Amino acid sequence: MSLRRLLIALTSFVLLAAPAFALQPPKGQSEFVPVNEVPAADQLPAAPLLIVAYAFVWAATLVYVWSIWRRMNKVEDDMRALAQKMPHR
Amino acid sequence: MFFRTAWLVLKKDAAIEAKSWEVLTTTLFFAVSCVLIFSFAFVKEGRAVEDAAAGILWIAIAFSGTLALGRTFERERYGETLRALLLAPAPRAALYVGKLLGMLALLGLAELLLVPLVALLFQATLFARPLLLIALLAGGTIGFCAVGTLFAAMLVRARSRDVLLPILLYPIIIPVIIAGVRGTAALLGATPDEPTAIMWIGVLGAFDVVFVTLSLWTFEPLMTE
Amino acid sequence: MRKVFGPLAAFTGLMFVASPFVVARAPFESSMGIVSKIFYFHVPSWFAMFTAIAICGAASLIHLFRTSPRADRIAEAAGEIAVVFGLMGLVTGPMWGRKAWGVWWIWDAKLTIALLLEMTFISGVLVRKYGGPGSDKLAAAVGIFGLAVTPFVYEAVNIWRTIHPLTSVVPTLPATMAVPFWYCVTAYMLLLAVLLMLRVNLGKRQAALDELYLAYED
Numbered sequence: 001m002s003l004r005r006l007l008i009a010l011t012s013f014v015l016l017a018a019p020a021f022a023l024q025p026p027k028g029q030s031e032f033v034p035v036n037e038v039p040a041a042d043q044l045p046a047a048p049l050l051i052v053a054y055a056f057v058w059a060a061t062l063v064y065v066w067s068i069w070r071r072m073n074k075v076e077d078d079m080r081a082l083a084q085k086m087p088h089r
Numbered sequence: 090m091f092f093r094t095a096w097l098v099l100k101k102d103a104a105i106e107a108k109s110w111e112v113l114t115t116t117l118f119f120a121v122s123c124v125l126i127f128s129f130a131f132v133k134e135g136r137a138v139e140d141a142a143a144g145i146l147w148i149a150i151a152f153s154g155t156l157a158l159g160r161t162f163e164r165e166r167y168g169e170t171l172r173a174l175l176l177a178p179a180p181r182a183a184l185y186v187g188k189l190l191g192m193l194a195l196l197g198l199a200e201l202l203l204v205p206l207v208a209l210l211f212q213a214t215l216f217a218r219p220l221l222l223i224a225l226l227a228g229g230t231i232g233f234c235a236v237g238t239l240f241a242a243m244l245v246r247a248r249s250r251d252v253l254l255p256i257l258l259y260p261i262i263i264p265v266i267i268a269g270v271r272g273t274a275a276l277l278g279a280t281p282d283e284p285t286a287i288m289w290i291g292v293l294g295a296f297d298v299v300f301v302t303l304s305l306w307t308f309e310p311l312m313t314e
Numbered sequence: 315m316r317k318v319f320g321p322l323a324a325f326t327g328l329m330f331v332a333s334p335f336v337v338a339r340a341p342f343e344s345s346m347g348i349v350s351k352i353f354y355f356h357v358p359s360w361f362a363m364f365t366a367i368a369i370c371g372a373a374s375l376i377h378l379f380r381t382s383p384r385a386d387r388i389a390e391a392a393g394e395i396a397v398v399f400g401l402m403g404l405v406t407g408p409m410w411g412r413k414a415w416g417v418w419w420i421w422d423a424k425l426t427i428a429l430l431l432e433m434t435f436i437s438g439v440l441v442r443k444y445g446g447p448g449s450d451k452l453a454a455a456v457g458i459f460g461l462a463v464t465p466f467v468y469e470a471v472n473i474w475r476t477i478h479p480l481t482s483v484v485p486t487l488p489a490t491m492a493v494p495f496w497y498c499v500t501a502y503m504l505l506l507a508v509l510l511m512l513r514v515n516l517g518k519r520q521a522a523l524d525e526l527y528l529a530y531e532d
Contacts, residue, residue: 009302013295049413053352053406054334057359060405061505064398068512075519082526236459243455248446257441257452260434261459264427303462310378311451 091186094179098187103194105164112160113195120153120199121206128210142213143273147229147266149203154196154233155255158241161192166245175312185238185308189301192234200226215273217281222273225286228293229269232300233262239304243311261300268292316511323508329501340494352410354494358502359403360428365506366396367431370438371461374454383521386450389457391513393438395506400432427463434460 106112127145165171174184204222208215215222240258244250272289275282337354370392376385407425408418419425438456441449 005302009298013298049409050351053355053409056405057355057402058330060398060402061509064395064509065512068516072516072519075516075523079519079523079526082523082530086526086530239455243452244445247441247449247452249444253441253445256437257456260430260437261456261463263430264463267426299462300459303459307378307455307458311455 091180091183094177094183095186095190098174098184099190099194102161102187102191112157113198115160116153116157116195117199117202119156120149120203123149123152124203124206124210142207142211142215143270143277145211146203146207146215146273147269149207150196150200150230151233151259151262151266153199154192154230154237155258157195157199158192158234158237158258159251159254161188161195162241162245171245181309181312182305184312185242185305188242189234189238192238193230196230196234200230213277214281215277218276218283218286221276221281221283221286221290224290225269225272225276225293228290228297229265231297232265232293235297235301235304236261239308239311242308265293265296268296319508319511322504322511326501326504326508329497329504333498333501336494336497340491350410350414352406354498356403356406356410357495358499359399359406361499362502362506363396363399363403363431365503366392366399366510367435367457367461369510370396370435370457374457374461378451378454378458386454387514387517387521388510389454390442390450390517391510393435393442393453393457394513395509396435397432397439398509399502399506400428400435404429404432431460431463434463 124145127141127148131141131145162171165174175181177184204215204226207213237254237258240261241254244254244257247253268289272286272293275285275289333354337351340351340354370389373385373389373392376382377389407428411420412418434456438453438460441456442453445452
Protein backbone atom coordinates (compact mmCIF):
# COMPACT_ATOMS: atom_id res chain seq x y z
CA MET A 1 0.00 0.00 0.00
CA SER A 2 1.53 3.29 -1.04
CA LEU A 3 2.56 5.99 1.36
CA ARG A 4 0.16 8.40 -0.31
CA ARG A 5 -2.84 6.20 0.40
CA LEU A 6 -1.73 5.80 3.97
CA LEU A 7 -1.44 9.55 4.40
CA ILE A 8 -4.86 10.11 2.87
CA ALA A 9 -6.36 7.50 5.19
CA LEU A 10 -4.69 9.02 8.24
CA THR A 11 -5.77 12.55 7.35
CA SER A 12 -9.38 11.52 6.79
CA PHE A 13 -9.36 9.60 10.03
CA VAL A 14 -8.13 12.64 11.98
CA LEU A 15 -10.60 14.99 10.26
CA LEU A 16 -13.53 12.70 10.88
CA ALA A 17 -12.60 11.85 14.43
CA ALA A 18 -12.00 15.48 15.42
CA PRO A 19 -15.69 16.31 15.98
CA ALA A 20 -15.93 13.21 18.12
CA PHE A 21 -13.28 14.59 20.41
CA ALA A 22 -14.43 18.18 20.21
CA LEU A 23 -18.12 17.70 20.82
CA GLN A 24 -18.38 16.00 24.16
CA PRO A 25 -21.74 14.61 25.17
CA PRO A 26 -23.23 15.77 28.49
CA LYS A 27 -20.87 15.04 31.33
CA GLY A 28 -21.71 12.06 33.47
CA GLN A 29 -20.15 11.40 36.81
CA SER A 30 -16.41 11.73 36.97
CA GLU A 31 -15.93 10.48 40.49
CA PHE A 32 -16.68 7.26 42.28
CA VAL A 33 -20.14 6.84 43.76
CA PRO A 34 -19.36 6.77 47.48
CA VAL A 35 -20.23 3.41 48.89
CA ASN A 36 -22.24 4.85 51.79
CA GLU A 37 -24.87 6.07 49.33
CA VAL A 38 -25.74 2.52 48.32
CA PRO A 39 -28.55 1.08 50.45
CA ALA A 40 -27.21 -0.92 53.37
CA ALA A 41 -28.95 -4.11 52.25
CA ASP A 42 -26.91 -4.01 49.05
CA GLN A 43 -23.53 -3.69 50.66
CA LEU A 44 -21.24 -6.69 50.68
CA PRO A 45 -18.32 -7.22 53.01
CA ALA A 46 -15.20 -6.09 51.20
CA ALA A 47 -12.49 -8.42 52.38
CA PRO A 48 -13.94 -11.63 50.88
CA LEU A 49 -14.18 -9.89 47.50
CA LEU A 50 -10.54 -8.93 47.64
CA ILE A 51 -9.49 -12.44 48.62
CA VAL A 52 -11.63 -14.02 45.90
CA ALA A 53 -10.15 -11.64 43.33
CA TYR A 54 -6.61 -12.58 44.30
CA ALA A 55 -7.50 -16.27 44.42
CA PHE A 56 -9.08 -16.04 40.98
CA VAL A 57 -5.90 -14.64 39.48
CA TRP A 58 -3.95 -17.59 40.88
CA ALA A 59 -6.62 -20.08 39.83
CA ALA A 60 -6.82 -18.75 36.26
CA THR A 61 -3.03 -18.89 35.90
CA LEU A 62 -2.78 -22.39 37.30
CA VAL A 63 -5.67 -23.73 35.19
CA TYR A 64 -4.06 -22.30 32.05
CA VAL A 65 -0.63 -23.72 32.90
CA TRP A 66 -2.25 -27.09 33.60
CA SER A 67 -4.04 -26.95 30.23
CA ILE A 68 -0.71 -26.28 28.48
CA TRP A 69 0.88 -29.16 30.41
CA ARG A 70 -1.93 -31.52 29.44
CA ARG A 71 -1.66 -30.63 25.75
CA MET A 72 2.11 -30.96 25.89
CA ASN A 73 1.76 -34.48 27.33
CA LYS A 74 -0.57 -35.42 24.51
CA VAL A 75 1.86 -34.11 21.89
CA GLU A 76 4.75 -35.96 23.50
CA ASP A 77 2.72 -39.19 23.60
CA ASP A 78 1.83 -38.85 19.93
CA MET A 79 5.46 -38.17 19.07
CA ARG A 80 6.62 -41.26 20.93
CA ALA A 81 3.96 -43.41 19.27
CA LEU A 82 4.96 -42.08 15.87
CA ALA A 83 8.70 -42.49 16.51
CA GLN A 84 8.06 -46.12 17.38
CA LYS A 85 6.30 -46.72 14.07
CA MET A 86 8.90 -44.94 11.98
CA PRO A 87 11.91 -47.33 12.14
CA HIS A 88 9.75 -50.17 10.84
CA ARG A 89 9.24 -48.47 7.45
CA MET B 90 -8.22 -0.72 -14.14
CA PHE B 91 -8.97 -0.94 -10.45
CA PHE B 92 -12.39 0.65 -10.55
CA ARG B 93 -13.23 -1.00 -13.84
CA THR B 94 -12.65 -4.37 -12.25
CA ALA B 95 -14.72 -3.43 -9.23
CA TRP B 96 -17.50 -2.20 -11.46
CA LEU B 97 -17.38 -5.40 -13.51
CA VAL B 98 -17.64 -7.56 -10.38
CA LEU B 99 -20.59 -5.48 -9.25
CA LYS B 100 -22.29 -5.78 -12.64
CA LYS B 101 -21.71 -9.53 -12.68
CA ASP B 102 -23.29 -9.98 -9.27
CA ALA B 103 -26.18 -7.70 -10.17
CA ALA B 104 -26.78 -9.62 -13.42
CA ILE B 105 -26.83 -12.97 -11.59
CA GLU B 106 -29.10 -11.57 -8.92
CA ALA B 107 -31.45 -10.10 -11.51
CA LYS B 108 -32.18 -13.60 -12.84
CA SER B 109 -33.89 -14.81 -9.68
CA TRP B 110 -33.82 -11.98 -7.10
CA GLU B 111 -33.23 -14.71 -4.57
CA VAL B 112 -30.83 -13.00 -2.20
CA LEU B 113 -32.67 -9.68 -2.32
CA THR B 114 -36.16 -10.97 -1.61
CA THR B 115 -35.12 -13.38 1.11
CA THR B 116 -32.97 -10.75 2.79
CA LEU B 117 -35.76 -8.20 2.71
CA PHE B 118 -38.26 -10.66 4.07
CA PHE B 119 -35.89 -11.74 6.81
CA ALA B 120 -35.29 -8.12 7.80
CA VAL B 121 -39.03 -7.53 8.08
CA SER B 122 -39.50 -10.69 10.15
CA CYS B 123 -36.70 -9.56 12.44
CA VAL B 124 -38.41 -6.25 13.09
CA LEU B 125 -41.73 -7.98 13.68
CA ILE B 126 -40.27 -10.44 16.18
CA PHE B 127 -38.63 -7.62 18.06
CA SER B 128 -41.81 -5.58 18.12
CA PHE B 129 -43.64 -8.51 19.69
CA ALA B 130 -40.78 -8.96 22.14
CA PHE B 131 -40.82 -5.33 23.22
CA VAL B 132 -44.54 -4.63 23.33
CA LYS B 133 -45.80 -3.41 26.68
CA GLU B 134 -49.48 -2.84 27.38
CA GLY B 135 -50.29 -3.15 23.74
CA ARG B 136 -47.85 -0.47 22.62
CA ALA B 137 -44.28 -0.88 21.51
CA VAL B 138 -41.60 0.55 23.80
CA GLU B 139 -40.44 3.72 22.05
CA ASP B 140 -36.77 3.83 22.84
CA ALA B 141 -36.36 0.37 21.39
CA ALA B 142 -36.78 1.69 17.85
CA ALA B 143 -33.16 2.72 17.29
CA GLY B 144 -31.81 -0.57 18.61
CA ILE B 145 -34.25 -2.70 16.67
CA LEU B 146 -33.44 -0.94 13.42
CA TRP B 147 -29.74 -1.58 13.75
CA ILE B 148 -30.15 -5.16 14.97
CA ALA B 149 -32.32 -5.91 11.95
CA ILE B 150 -29.65 -4.41 9.70
CA ALA B 151 -26.92 -6.43 11.38
CA PHE B 152 -28.77 -9.76 11.28
CA SER B 153 -30.05 -9.48 7.72
CA GLY B 154 -26.63 -8.22 6.66
CA THR B 155 -24.95 -11.26 8.18
CA LEU B 156 -27.26 -13.62 6.31
CA ALA B 157 -26.80 -11.75 3.03
CA LEU B 158 -23.01 -11.85 3.42
CA GLY B 159 -22.98 -15.59 3.80
CA ARG B 160 -25.23 -16.12 0.81
CA THR B 161 -23.37 -13.81 -1.55
CA PHE B 162 -20.13 -15.68 -1.18
CA GLU B 163 -21.86 -19.04 -1.04
CA ARG B 164 -22.68 -18.44 -4.69
CA GLU B 165 -19.01 -18.11 -5.56
CA ARG B 166 -18.12 -21.24 -3.70
CA TYR B 167 -21.00 -23.22 -5.19
CA GLY B 168 -20.21 -22.21 -8.71
CA GLU B 169 -16.50 -22.65 -8.07
CA THR B 170 -15.98 -19.27 -9.61
CA LEU B 171 -13.85 -18.04 -6.73
CA ARG B 172 -10.69 -19.52 -8.15
CA ALA B 173 -11.47 -17.97 -11.54
CA LEU B 174 -11.90 -14.59 -9.91
CA LEU B 175 -8.64 -14.91 -8.04
CA LEU B 176 -6.80 -16.01 -11.19
CA ALA B 177 -8.04 -13.00 -13.13
CA PRO B 178 -5.30 -10.49 -13.97
CA ALA B 179 -6.86 -7.81 -11.82
CA PRO B 180 -5.86 -6.34 -8.48
CA ARG B 181 -7.37 -8.47 -5.73
CA ALA B 182 -8.44 -5.43 -3.80
CA ALA B 183 -10.69 -4.49 -6.73
CA LEU B 184 -12.55 -7.77 -6.25
CA TYR B 185 -13.08 -6.79 -2.64
CA VAL B 186 -14.40 -3.34 -3.62
CA GLY B 187 -16.76 -4.86 -6.17
CA LYS B 188 -18.17 -7.26 -3.60
CA LEU B 189 -18.37 -4.44 -1.05
CA LEU B 190 -20.36 -2.23 -3.40
CA GLY B 191 -22.73 -5.11 -4.07
CA MET B 192 -23.30 -5.63 -0.36
CA LEU B 193 -23.80 -1.90 0.17
CA ALA B 194 -26.45 -1.83 -2.53
CA LEU B 195 -28.22 -4.83 -1.02
CA LEU B 196 -28.22 -3.48 2.54
CA GLY B 197 -29.15 -0.03 1.27
CA LEU B 198 -32.28 -1.49 -0.29
CA ALA B 199 -33.05 -3.34 2.93
CA GLU B 200 -32.70 -0.11 4.90
CA LEU B 201 -35.03 1.68 2.47
CA LEU B 202 -37.64 -0.81 3.57
CA LEU B 203 -36.67 -1.07 7.23
CA VAL B 204 -36.57 2.61 8.19
CA PRO B 205 -40.19 3.43 7.26
CA LEU B 206 -41.32 0.13 8.78
CA VAL B 207 -39.63 0.86 12.10
CA ALA B 208 -40.88 4.45 12.03
CA LEU B 209 -44.40 3.13 11.50
CA LEU B 210 -44.40 0.33 14.06
CA PHE B 211 -42.74 2.31 16.84
CA GLN B 212 -44.07 5.79 16.12
CA ALA B 213 -40.46 6.84 15.90
CA THR B 214 -39.74 10.27 14.46
CA LEU B 215 -36.96 8.94 12.30
CA PHE B 216 -37.55 11.47 9.54
CA ALA B 217 -37.12 14.58 11.67
CA ARG B 218 -33.57 15.01 10.42
CA PRO B 219 -33.42 12.89 7.26
CA LEU B 220 -29.94 13.97 6.17
CA LEU B 221 -28.38 13.12 9.51
CA LEU B 222 -30.17 9.79 9.54
CA ILE B 223 -28.92 8.99 6.05
CA ALA B 224 -25.39 9.91 7.13
CA LEU B 225 -25.67 7.64 10.18
CA LEU B 226 -27.03 4.74 8.15
CA ALA B 227 -24.44 5.21 5.43
CA GLY B 228 -21.57 5.35 7.91
CA GLY B 229 -22.78 2.33 9.83
CA THR B 230 -23.57 0.26 6.75
CA ILE B 231 -20.20 0.97 5.18
CA GLY B 232 -18.44 -0.05 8.41
CA PHE B 233 -20.49 -3.24 8.72
CA CYS B 234 -20.08 -4.23 5.07
CA ALA B 235 -16.37 -3.40 4.97
CA VAL B 236 -15.48 -5.87 7.71
CA GLY B 237 -18.27 -8.29 6.81
CA THR B 238 -17.23 -8.61 3.16
CA LEU B 239 -13.64 -9.30 4.18
CA PHE B 240 -14.56 -11.92 6.76
CA ALA B 241 -17.14 -13.60 4.51
CA ALA B 242 -14.58 -13.78 1.70
CA MET B 243 -11.88 -15.24 3.88
CA LEU B 244 -14.21 -17.77 5.47
CA VAL B 245 -15.52 -19.08 2.17
CA ARG B 246 -13.14 -22.03 2.25
CA ALA B 247 -13.14 -22.62 5.99
CA ARG B 248 -14.96 -25.33 7.87
CA SER B 249 -17.98 -24.31 10.00
CA ARG B 250 -18.12 -21.12 7.98
CA ASP B 251 -21.79 -20.41 8.64
CA VAL B 252 -21.44 -20.08 12.38
CA LEU B 253 -17.92 -18.68 12.28
CA LEU B 254 -18.97 -15.58 10.35
CA PRO B 255 -21.12 -14.09 13.15
CA ILE B 256 -18.61 -15.26 15.79
CA LEU B 257 -15.78 -13.40 14.09
CA LEU B 258 -17.78 -10.46 12.77
CA TYR B 259 -19.94 -9.28 15.65
CA PRO B 260 -17.24 -8.37 18.20
CA ILE B 261 -15.46 -6.26 15.59
CA ILE B 262 -18.50 -4.36 14.32
CA ILE B 263 -20.42 -3.92 17.53
CA PRO B 264 -18.70 -0.57 18.13
CA VAL B 265 -20.20 0.49 14.78
CA ILE B 266 -23.61 -0.67 15.94
CA ILE B 267 -23.23 1.18 19.23
CA ALA B 268 -22.38 4.41 17.43
CA GLY B 269 -25.28 3.89 15.02
CA VAL B 270 -27.79 3.18 17.76
CA ARG B 271 -26.62 6.05 19.97
CA GLY B 272 -26.72 8.43 17.03
CA THR B 273 -30.18 7.28 15.94
CA ALA B 274 -31.45 7.46 19.51
CA ALA B 275 -30.15 11.03 19.73
CA LEU B 276 -32.28 11.88 16.70
CA LEU B 277 -35.38 10.27 18.15
CA GLY B 278 -35.84 12.53 21.15
CA ALA B 279 -38.57 15.15 21.38
CA THR B 280 -36.04 17.65 20.10
CA PRO B 281 -33.44 15.88 17.98
CA ASP B 282 -30.01 16.18 19.60
CA GLU B 283 -28.04 17.22 16.55
CA PRO B 284 -24.54 17.78 18.02
CA THR B 285 -24.52 14.30 19.54
CA ALA B 286 -25.70 12.74 16.30
CA ILE B 287 -23.03 14.62 14.37
CA MET B 288 -20.42 13.43 16.84
CA TRP B 289 -21.48 9.83 16.33
CA ILE B 290 -21.40 10.30 12.57
CA GLY B 291 -17.81 11.43 12.99
CA VAL B 292 -17.01 8.33 15.04
CA LEU B 293 -18.59 6.13 12.36
CA GLY B 294 -16.64 7.93 9.67
CA ALA B 295 -13.40 7.37 11.55
CA PHE B 296 -14.27 3.69 11.95
CA ASP B 297 -15.07 3.39 8.25
CA VAL B 298 -11.77 4.89 7.21
CA VAL B 299 -9.84 2.58 9.51
CA PHE B 300 -11.65 -0.61 8.59
CA VAL B 301 -11.98 -0.07 4.85
CA THR B 302 -8.25 0.67 4.71
CA LEU B 303 -7.43 -2.33 6.87
CA SER B 304 -9.68 -4.59 4.79
CA LEU B 305 -8.21 -3.42 1.49
CA TRP B 306 -4.78 -4.00 2.90
CA THR B 307 -5.38 -7.52 4.22
CA PHE B 308 -7.65 -8.85 1.46
CA GLU B 309 -4.79 -9.83 -0.81
CA PRO B 310 -2.81 -11.96 1.68
CA LEU B 311 -5.96 -13.52 3.10
CA MET B 312 -7.18 -14.75 -0.27
CA THR B 313 -3.81 -16.09 -1.32
CA GLU B 314 -4.10 -19.74 -0.50
CA MET C 315 13.02 -23.94 26.31
CA ARG C 316 15.45 -21.25 27.18
CA LYS C 317 17.46 -21.64 30.33
CA VAL C 318 16.10 -18.42 31.72
CA PHE C 319 12.61 -19.94 31.96
CA GLY C 320 13.05 -21.81 35.25
CA PRO C 321 14.44 -18.91 37.27
CA LEU C 322 11.98 -16.51 35.65
CA ALA C 323 8.99 -18.68 36.51
CA ALA C 324 10.21 -19.12 40.07
CA PHE C 325 10.81 -15.39 40.48
CA THR C 326 7.39 -14.54 39.08
CA GLY C 327 5.75 -17.00 41.44
CA LEU C 328 7.55 -15.39 44.34
CA MET C 329 6.45 -11.94 43.26
CA PHE C 330 2.84 -13.04 43.19
CA VAL C 331 3.10 -14.74 46.56
CA ALA C 332 4.61 -11.59 48.04
CA SER C 333 2.15 -9.26 46.35
CA PRO C 334 -0.56 -9.29 49.05
CA PHE C 335 2.01 -8.05 51.55
CA VAL C 336 3.19 -5.31 49.22
CA VAL C 337 -0.37 -4.30 48.47
CA ALA C 338 -1.36 -4.35 52.12
CA ARG C 339 1.20 -1.70 52.91
CA ALA C 340 -0.36 0.76 50.47
CA PRO C 341 -2.70 3.29 52.03
CA PHE C 342 -6.45 2.94 51.62
CA GLU C 343 -8.00 4.91 48.81
CA SER C 344 -10.13 7.66 50.28
CA SER C 345 -13.66 6.63 49.43
CA MET C 346 -13.64 2.87 49.11
CA GLY C 347 -11.55 1.28 51.81
CA ILE C 348 -10.08 -2.16 51.48
CA VAL C 349 -11.84 -3.18 48.29
CA SER C 350 -9.91 -0.55 46.35
CA LYS C 351 -6.93 -2.85 46.74
CA ILE C 352 -8.44 -4.95 43.95
CA PHE C 353 -7.16 -2.09 41.79
CA TYR C 354 -3.65 -3.52 42.19
CA PHE C 355 -4.75 -6.80 40.57
CA HIS C 356 -7.36 -5.44 38.20
CA VAL C 357 -5.50 -2.72 36.32
CA PRO C 358 -2.28 -4.73 35.81
CA SER C 359 -4.45 -7.53 34.35
CA TRP C 360 -5.65 -5.13 31.70
CA PHE C 361 -2.12 -3.83 31.09
CA ALA C 362 -1.01 -7.43 30.54
CA MET C 363 -3.97 -8.11 28.27
CA PHE C 364 -3.29 -5.05 26.16
CA THR C 365 0.37 -6.04 25.89
CA ALA C 366 -0.63 -9.55 24.83
CA ILE C 367 -3.03 -8.06 22.28
CA ALA C 368 -0.25 -5.84 20.90
CA ILE C 369 2.10 -8.82 20.60
CA CYS C 370 -0.64 -10.87 18.96
CA GLY C 371 -1.42 -8.06 16.52
CA ALA C 372 2.20 -7.50 15.54
CA ALA C 373 2.84 -11.23 15.10
CA SER C 374 -0.40 -11.56 13.12
CA LEU C 375 0.69 -8.77 10.76
CA ILE C 376 4.02 -10.46 10.20
CA HIS C 377 2.44 -13.85 9.60
CA LEU C 378 -0.21 -12.50 7.28
CA PHE C 379 2.21 -10.65 5.03
CA ARG C 380 5.28 -12.86 5.27
CA THR C 381 3.86 -16.27 6.28
CA SER C 382 6.21 -16.96 9.13
CA PRO C 383 5.34 -20.06 11.20
CA ARG C 384 7.23 -18.60 14.14
CA ALA C 385 5.12 -15.43 14.06
CA ASP C 386 2.02 -17.61 13.77
CA ARG C 387 2.98 -19.54 16.91
CA ILE C 388 3.58 -16.30 18.81
CA ALA C 389 0.26 -14.89 17.61
CA GLU C 390 -1.54 -18.06 18.65
CA ALA C 391 0.08 -18.00 22.09
CA ALA C 392 -0.45 -14.29 22.66
CA GLY C 393 -4.10 -14.56 21.60
CA GLU C 394 -4.79 -17.34 24.11
CA ILE C 395 -2.97 -15.49 26.87
CA ALA C 396 -4.89 -12.29 26.10
CA VAL C 397 -8.07 -14.28 26.77
CA VAL C 398 -6.69 -15.48 30.13
CA PHE C 399 -5.67 -12.01 31.31
CA GLY C 400 -8.89 -10.52 30.01
CA LEU C 401 -10.81 -13.07 32.04
CA MET C 402 -8.88 -11.99 35.12
CA GLY C 403 -9.73 -8.37 34.44
CA LEU C 404 -13.39 -9.11 33.74
CA VAL C 405 -13.76 -11.08 36.99
CA THR C 406 -11.82 -8.75 39.31
CA GLY C 407 -13.50 -5.66 37.88
CA PRO C 408 -17.08 -6.55 38.83
CA MET C 409 -15.88 -7.62 42.26
CA TRP C 410 -14.53 -4.14 42.74
CA GLY C 411 -17.55 -2.57 41.10
CA ARG C 412 -20.05 -4.49 43.21
CA LYS C 413 -18.53 -2.98 46.31
CA ALA C 414 -17.74 0.45 44.96
CA TRP C 415 -20.77 1.14 42.77
CA GLY C 416 -23.30 -1.34 44.11
CA VAL C 417 -23.74 -3.19 40.81
CA TRP C 418 -21.89 -6.09 39.22
CA TRP C 419 -21.95 -4.72 35.72
CA ILE C 420 -22.70 -1.45 33.93
CA TRP C 421 -22.99 -0.91 30.21
CA ASP C 422 -20.57 1.95 30.10
CA ALA C 423 -18.16 2.31 27.24
CA LYS C 424 -15.01 0.92 28.76
CA LEU C 425 -16.54 -2.24 30.22
CA THR C 426 -18.53 -2.88 27.06
CA ILE C 427 -15.62 -2.59 24.71
CA ALA C 428 -13.34 -4.53 27.08
CA LEU C 429 -15.87 -7.35 26.93
CA LEU C 430 -15.89 -7.09 23.15
CA LEU C 431 -12.09 -7.41 23.04
CA GLU C 432 -12.31 -10.52 25.15
CA MET C 433 -14.91 -11.96 22.77
CA THR C 434 -12.79 -11.04 19.75
CA PHE C 435 -9.85 -13.01 21.02
CA ILE C 436 -12.04 -15.90 22.13
CA SER C 437 -13.37 -15.96 18.56
CA GLY C 438 -9.74 -16.07 17.40
CA VAL C 439 -9.13 -19.15 19.57
CA LEU C 440 -12.36 -20.72 18.24
CA VAL C 441 -11.46 -20.13 14.62
CA ARG C 442 -8.08 -21.81 15.13
CA LYS C 443 -9.80 -24.78 16.70
CA TYR C 444 -12.75 -25.21 14.33
CA GLY C 445 -11.81 -23.40 11.16
CA GLY C 446 -10.00 -26.24 9.49
CA PRO C 447 -6.98 -25.72 7.22
CA GLY C 448 -5.99 -22.16 6.57
CA SER C 449 -7.40 -20.96 9.87
CA ASP C 450 -4.01 -19.57 10.90
CA LYS C 451 -4.43 -16.69 8.48
CA LEU C 452 -8.04 -16.15 9.53
CA ALA C 453 -6.97 -15.97 13.16
CA ALA C 454 -4.23 -13.54 12.14
CA ALA C 455 -6.88 -11.29 10.57
CA VAL C 456 -8.96 -11.47 13.74
CA GLY C 457 -5.88 -10.55 15.78
CA ILE C 458 -5.17 -7.53 13.60
CA PHE C 459 -8.73 -6.29 13.68
CA GLY C 460 -8.82 -6.80 17.44
CA LEU C 461 -5.73 -4.62 17.70
CA ALA C 462 -7.34 -1.95 15.53
CA VAL C 463 -10.34 -1.77 17.85
CA THR C 464 -8.13 -1.31 20.95
CA PRO C 465 -7.45 2.46 20.59
CA PHE C 466 -11.19 3.01 20.49
CA VAL C 467 -11.37 1.20 23.83
CA TYR C 468 -8.90 3.51 25.48
CA GLU C 469 -10.40 6.66 24.00
CA ALA C 470 -13.93 5.55 24.84
CA VAL C 471 -13.50 6.55 28.47
CA ASN C 472 -12.44 10.01 27.42
CA ILE C 473 -15.42 10.47 25.10
CA TRP C 474 -18.10 8.95 27.26
CA ARG C 475 -17.61 10.29 30.80
CA THR C 476 -19.21 7.63 32.91
CA ILE C 477 -18.79 6.23 36.39
CA HIS C 478 -15.72 4.17 35.44
CA PRO C 479 -12.59 5.89 36.78
CA LEU C 480 -10.92 8.24 34.34
CA THR C 481 -7.88 6.88 32.55
CA SER C 482 -5.80 9.67 34.04
CA VAL C 483 -5.88 8.00 37.46
CA VAL C 484 -2.62 6.09 36.91
CA PRO C 485 -0.23 9.01 36.29
CA THR C 486 -1.48 10.88 39.33
CA LEU C 487 -0.95 8.10 41.87
CA PRO C 488 0.83 9.23 45.02
CA ALA C 489 4.15 7.49 45.65
CA THR C 490 2.87 5.22 48.41
CA MET C 491 0.29 3.79 46.02
CA ALA C 492 2.49 3.96 42.94
CA VAL C 493 5.10 1.56 44.32
CA PRO C 494 2.74 -1.37 44.95
CA PHE C 495 0.97 -0.60 41.69
CA TRP C 496 4.07 -0.78 39.53
CA TYR C 497 5.22 -3.80 41.51
CA CYS C 498 2.03 -5.58 40.49
CA VAL C 499 2.39 -4.40 36.89
CA THR C 500 5.91 -5.85 36.81
CA ALA C 501 4.69 -9.12 38.28
CA TYR C 502 1.97 -9.37 35.62
CA MET C 503 4.35 -8.56 32.79
CA LEU C 504 6.73 -11.27 33.99
CA LEU C 505 3.78 -13.65 34.18
CA LEU C 506 2.90 -12.74 30.61
CA ALA C 507 6.46 -13.51 29.52
CA VAL C 508 6.48 -16.85 31.36
CA LEU C 509 3.13 -17.93 29.91
CA LEU C 510 4.19 -16.87 26.42
CA MET C 511 7.33 -18.96 26.63
CA LEU C 512 5.34 -21.97 27.81
CA ARG C 513 2.69 -21.66 25.12
CA VAL C 514 5.08 -20.95 22.24
CA ASN C 515 7.05 -23.99 23.27
CA LEU C 516 3.87 -26.06 23.05
CA GLY C 517 3.25 -24.63 19.59
CA LYS C 518 6.75 -25.60 18.50
CA ARG C 519 6.28 -29.18 19.69
CA GLN C 520 2.94 -29.39 17.88
CA ALA C 521 4.56 -28.15 14.69
CA ALA C 522 7.32 -30.75 15.08
CA LEU C 523 4.65 -33.42 15.52
CA ASP C 524 2.88 -32.29 12.35
CA GLU C 525 6.13 -32.53 10.45
CA LEU C 526 6.70 -36.02 11.80
CA TYR C 527 3.26 -37.02 10.55
CA LEU C 528 4.02 -35.64 7.12
CA ALA C 529 7.34 -37.46 7.01
CA TYR C 530 5.60 -40.62 8.13
CA GLU C 531 3.11 -40.41 5.34
CA ASP C 532 5.76 -40.02 2.68
